[in-house]
Amino acid sequence: MNPFKFITGIGLLVLFSCSHAEKDTFPNPEIKAGIAKIFGKVINYHSENEEKNPVITLYVSCPVTAEITKFDTQLDDDGNFYFEEIPIECNIIAPVRSSIFSRVVGLVSLVSGEETKVEITVERDGSIKANMVSSMALTNDEITSFGKENVLRKFYQPEFAEAYSKCYDMKPEEFRQHAMKLMKKRIELALDSSFLSPRVTNYISNSFKLSYLNGVLLDYSGYLSLNYRNYKSKDDPNDFTPQEPGKSYYTFLKDFDLNNPQYLYNDYYPKVLETILRNDTLNIPSIGDTPVDQWMKEVRTIMSELVGFDEGLFYDMLASNSYARQFNSEQRPLSDKQKENIKSYFKGKKGEFAKILLRKNDEIVKLTAQKGSLVVNETPVVTKEKLMDAIISKYKGKVVVVDFWATWCTPCLEAMKESREVKGKLKDKDVVFVYITSVSSPKKLWKEMIQGIGGEHYYIPEEERNYMSEQFDFSGIPTYLFFDTNGKLQHKITGYPGNEEMQKLIEELL
Numbered sequence: 273m274n275p276f277k278f279i280t281g282i283g284l285l286v287l288f289s290c291s292h293a294e295k296d297t298f299p300n301p302e303i304k305a306g307i308a309k310i311f312g313k314v315i316n317y318h319s320e321n322e323e324k325n326p327v328i329t330l331y332v333s334c335p336v337t338a339e340i341t342k343f344d345t346q347l348d349d350d351g352n353f354y355f356e357e358i359p360i361e362c363n364i365i366a367p368v369r370s371s372i373f374s375r376v377v378g379l380v381s382l383v384s385g386e387e388t389k390v391e392i393t394v395e396r397d398g399s400i401k402a403n404m405v406s407s408m409a410l411t412n413d414e415i416t417s418f419g420k421e422n423v424l425r426k427f428y429q430p431e432f433a434e435a436y437s438k439c440y441d442m443k444p445e446e447f448r449q450h451a452m453k454l455m456k457k458r459i460e461l462a463l464d465s466s467f468l469s470p471r472v473t474n475y476i477s478n479s480f481k482l483s484y485l486n487g488v489l490l491d492y493s494g495y496l497s498l499n500y501r502n503y504k505s506k507d508d509p510n511d512f513t514p515q516e517p518g519k520s521y522y523t524f525l526k527d528f529d530l531n532n533p534q535y536l537y538n539d540y541y542p543k544v545l546e547t548i549l550r551n552d553t554l555n556i557p558s559i560g561d562t563p564v565d566q567w568m569k570e571v572r573t574i575m576s577e578l579v580g581f582d583e584g585l586f587y588d589m590l591a592s593n594s595y596a597r598q599f600n601s602e603q604r605p606l607s608d609k610q611k612e613n614i615k616s617y618f619k620g621k622k623g624e625f626a627k628i629l630l631r632k633n634d635e636i637v638k639l640t641a642q643k644g645s646l647v648v649n650e651t652p653v654v655t656k657e658k659l660m661d662a663i664i665s666k667y668k669g670k671v672v673v674v675d676f677w678a679t680w681c682t683p684c685l686e687a688m689k690e691s692r693e694v695k696g697k698l699k700d701k702d703v704v705f706v707y708i709t710s711v712s713s714p715k716k717l718w719k720e721m722i723q724g725i726g727g728e729h730y731y732i733p734e735e736e737r738n739y740m741s742e743q744f745d746f747s748g749i750p751t752y753l754f755f756d757t758n759g760k761l762q763h764k765i766t767g768y769p770g771n772e773e774m775q776k777l778i779e780e781l782l
Contacts, residue, residue: 296470301442301536303336303362305627306384310355312368316394317351328370330355332382334361335589336628338542338596342690356380361628362536363408379415381406414472423476444492444517448524455484475537482540485528490547492517494714512673519553522578526689531584532700545593546574550717559594561609564617567591591617592625599636606633639692647728648719663706663730664759671703671781674753676740679713679721684750687768689726694775695726703778704728704759710737756781 292691330343347353360382368378380390389405402415411485463473488495494515549556554574559567568587576582598604618626652662664672677684705727711734722729746766754763754777763777
């Protein structure tokens with residue numbers, strides 16, 4: 273087996289172009305819809321055992337529509353790979369991943385109207401050298417920096433484990449102070465390196481701040497509930513309900529300068545915006561058919577005191593991401609009124625926001641036809657040992673694909689997006705897609721997200737969900753169970769196998 277493999281490491285780096293560059297930071301952003309291309313070559317790669325040439329995967333982060341788009345292509349016999357017609361929302365640098373590389377994160381620029389050329393050489397000692405030709409090129413050290421400096425491992429050092437011990441009894445103010453101190457210590461440790469360039473150091477610092485903001489500070493109740501499950505004593509009750517923080521808890525948002533355009537370099541920024549938009553305490557209203565200016569007045573009333581400003585990038589991104597929630601969670605096209613509102617608000621220098629949102633709307637219109645109907649089922653009243661049989665028996669004579677997932681599982685959500693094509697092709701076949709999750713997924717968010725998934729859904733108690741994991745011998749998600757038309761289990765796969773394999777497994781059972 274070839275020992276080299278690209279990995280994405282700490283996440284997806286998104287770098288936007290502009291007319292000037294700062295010495296210690298990447299250029300400030302310029303949102304603009306466009307098309308980019310990549311031609312790449314891997315030197316010194318040799319296929320072993322006449323295996324199928326490996327797939328090269330490109331991840332493109334889209335800040336306006338709050339999603340990550342995945343593109344695949346195959347390395348040819350000469351080591352070349354191509355990506356053509358890649359829609360982008362701005363000029364970016366995106367990670368490339370493949371099974372043929374290891375110990376390195378590869379970053380490649382995408383510039384609207386250009387073909388980026390990248391050459392990757394695998395040295396005898398396993399090290400990687402890269403050269404890029406682009407109007408927005410990175411140096412070899414910047415391209416390979418995450419592979420040489422394992423900053424992710426440093427950020428999650430074992431010596432910080434004690435910080436994750438019992439903290440579920442902390443009140444909001446105490447927890448906020450504790451979490452902010454811990455975040456600063458972790459970032460200082462992770463960035464203690466002479467190798468990283470100033471602008472990569474700035475990116476990584478922002479990356480950690482945003483990920484911590486999203487996963488810890490903005491999720492006080494969820495984080496403490498998880499902490500309770502992990503660290504409660506044997507005498508503590510199974511049920512635990514954290515205190516809901518009041519609005520004043522969120523004044524820490526001022527410390528993050530959410531108007532900073534440098535945040536657009538990272539896919540965590542839209543995640544933070546999404547979390548803010550669905551926060552029950554902040555209670556930002558759904559944008560719906562409300563004119564953007566009118567909606568924005570309500571948002572400023574809620575947020576300006578907390579974030580420390582009342583205009584700028586943060587508010588425009590909140591508006592665009594509000595429409596993106598409708599696309600991504602509900603897979604619902606814009607109404608005529610929404611399209612008018614978008615064009616009216618995003619005009620002049622902000623007109624590219626409107627172009628991007630309307631372009632995405634055209635995609636959603638096409639996908640809606642593939643989604644199929646949505647059915648929310650009550651959990652059958654049977655013992656946990658008979659629960660799966662009771663679910664499968666409802667679909668006699670059909671192939672049943674059971675998908676174990678959770679609202680917080682990024683690979684699950686990515687797989688659902690990718691599998692839309694397969695579901696569309698099999699829409700008129702005797703196949704049923706059944707989705708099972710449990711109380712680890714917040715029910716309100718679950719109800720919102722399933723609108724864009726379609727299929728048959730079950731929200732089951734944790735005890736039954738844990739039993740199914742033991743019953744079918746899996747621990748990770750997404751996990752897929754394939755039942756034939758007689759209700760007999762034929763296949764079990766953890767991790768999405770790809771559209772080609774998924775369709776093949778289903779059609780074999782039809």
